[in-house]
Amino acid sequence: MRKKIEYLLSNLNNKLEGNFLKMQEKSIAEYANKIVSNANIVPILEQDKLEAFIAFYDNDPKKEIAYLSMLAVDYGSLGKSYGKVLMETAINILRKKGFRYFDIDIDVDNSIAIDFAKRYGFKIMERGEKIRVRRVL
Template identity: 25%
Template sequence: MRESNEQKDKIIVKIVEDLRTIEYILRDFDAVFVPSITSQIPDLEAYSKKIHNHGNVLVVMETTRYIGLAVLYANDFEGKVAYLSQIGVKPGVQQSGIGTRLLEECINKAKSLSMETLKLEVAIANEKAISFYLKHGFEYYGKASSDTQYMIKEI
């Protein structure tokens, strides 16, 4: 299903700055990611503090529940490289433009902080995510580990 511009315009992205809310959202989205957040980062409290102090959390809400999440670091002012740490959409609302809207807002945020490149790391087995990134102009940038690869996009 492709989103129309009208649908896309109705997707409101908000920035979350409250530490407890960041930790809550990470726990809420844990199983959305492959592999899960907690399988990679067992101490979500410390990770939440790191994001709170150095990153940006962007969310999409549907009434009172979070349905989209992106975590962006845009603090490499020397290299001008922003890093998309996570982006995910809850099952049931995927393929509705939420991921695209979150990515657009991450790019806008990175550009507003004078970043020129957006970089991310993705599991090689996560074909769905790789397809999404390729569709949005990312290119392969080499292996990050035996299971993951980097992708970049000039912004």
């Protein structure tokens, strides 16, 4: 799965001229390895090609807060409602596990992600270099 995630993220980053991923990790490969090792990943595969995935951290032993790390949809698969399916799936998984909150940190200039989160009931909690949004589960 790591190679498929790395390939999808690299394609998205290239298509968007390097503006898709703004991370502290040194490379897409390191980021892909990090989420495969530590996150819960829900993929959408078509004929063994990764079309989209959501990665979130649900390792809080108190089951208070889960964190969305990445939701990515292949550029050629936009408009197929994969983002909606993945967000709803993640929310349902977290509810079943008994989590109370689902948080996302979003770049302040990423209005598409902010609007997407708001459609799913996320509310702005903090503003700074990033915007923290939270959904009560």
